[in-house]
Amino acid sequence: KQEVTQIPAALSVPEGENLVLNCSFTDSAIYNLQWFRQDPGKGLTSLLLIQSSQREQTSGRLNASLDKSSGRSTLYIAASQPGDSATYLCAVVDSNYQLIWGAGTKLIIKP
Amino acid sequence: DVKVTQSSRYLVKRTGEKVFLECVQDMDHENMFWYRQDPGLGLRLIYFSYDVKMKEKGDIPEGYSVSREKKERFSLILESASTNQTSMYLCASSLGIRYTFGSGTRLTVV
Secondary structure, eight states: OEEEEESSEEEEEEEOOOOOEEEEOOOEEEEEEEEEETTSSOOOEEEEEEEOOEEEEETTTEEEEEEETTEEEEEEEOOOGGOEHHHHHHHHHHHHSOEEEEEOEEEEOOO | OOOEEHHHHHHETTTTOEEEEEEEESSSSSSEEEEEEEEETTEEEEESSSSTTTEEEEEEOTTTEEEEEEEEEEEEEESSSOOOEEEEEEEEEEEEEEEOOOOOEEEEOO
């Protein structure tokens, strides 16, 4: 059964730092991996989607990588800002087309 | 842009009440989903639907039912609300493997 793990569960860094959030999955048979952002009490916003055949995707200051063979993805945030504070969730679409979720990393950017 | 609208942002209901959570999407997506989100547990799938009048149980369907009479609308029903159903409920629709989420309904059962 596919399991998705995100480490760390929470992270606090000073503004301006570059940072990396980690996501690992147990079964490499995935269709894609997605990173979402969730602000407190709100729904989810899709940030990046990496197809299983891709190695990375970039959007502005965000870069997501995917290594299927090792079951890992990273979300790199450059030059962090207080507005980046949120919970970041990763999810994989498994071989049954179901979304399997990690528990999220709560990110706090200190001004 | 695809829009998924959940009718209520916050709801407070009494134990034993019948509760309806409504979700509407405007992009003719075939697939719709209901999740609940609890601290430390992440998102868990309650029910999903791949077509009108079609429904499939997710990981935690107990205590819930769903209705999909029209393609754009997917309703989650709590037949008799209980305090352990206090949670954030998220609706999503998808085209293929790209998902769009609503803003969520925070339900409190007292």
